[in-house]
Amino acid sequence: MEIREATVAELATLPALESASDSIFAELGFPPLPPPGSPDELAAARLVLVAGSPPAGFARVEVVDGNAHLEQLAVHPAHFRQGIGTSLVRAVLTWARTAGFPAVTLCTFADIPWNGPFYRKLGFTEVADPGPGLRELRAHEQALGLDDLGARTVLRHPLTAS
Template sequence: MSTASDSKVGSMDGGGVRRATATDLPLLPAVEAAADERFAAMGFPPLPPPGTCESLAASLFVLVAGDPPVGFARVEVVDGLAHLEQLSVHPEQQGRGFGAALLAGAFGEAQRLGYAEMTLVTFADIPWNAPFYARHGFRELHALTPGLENLRAKERSLGLDAMGRRVVMKRTSR
């Protein structure tokens, strides 16, 4: 991940979407943890702990919204495809377009880097999960690559499937 770039990759009311800097990375686990509290309010058991600065830095790229960041998108590579590993917006900032801007920015940045497709894994029936992604061009994927199968197996071992139905989704630029 290039953390030296502070270039904007999108714009929106209240701040642009840009590449994360090394200064941003330590702030992102707290944004993710705060966003995960929304699941706890629905009666979910605790989700896996947020990513670390080291895991964020090892990503293909991380985009942030706001300065200081109020949300972020973390993109990895799985089986040669861009994979949205995490999209989090602080609950105090949700509903203001940051998630949509981060998603559009992440897909655009992946395309700029040569990735025509993006995958993700999410809860199927939570409005700000699969229905949100479907509104932004993602469709449920039924035939999984080995890497996506491995991700799903890891999620099952973490107990995520016991919390709700999980789906793999993909968006294609074509």
């Protein structure tokens, strides 16, 4: 499936895709997660990559503490377990390396299989001492109540020039 930058028209469709993707958490007994980002927030992101046309998944990237930060990864449930999430993460890593970022970071649930363990399989490791931007993101997540749903972690994937 082709991975490319989202078009302006596609940005309006991505909040519904994110909501559909988040529905899998209900299977774990989670209450509804915070609402998805708006099309305006997506338009302001450093990068939004999509998989397919119409998009079956997307990755939203910001810049935090001088690193590319994977703010959101979402795949529509109709396309789960087809390698789309992996392809999107690898595309983010390639983009960030080409753009000269030293690493890609993210915040996620530590133990849910399609969160922490998924990213660890792709080479992400725990961040022992997050920078100020990541600490601010974690405080925001705590204020939203995400820590009440399960252990959260900050992960980092170092990048080297290819």
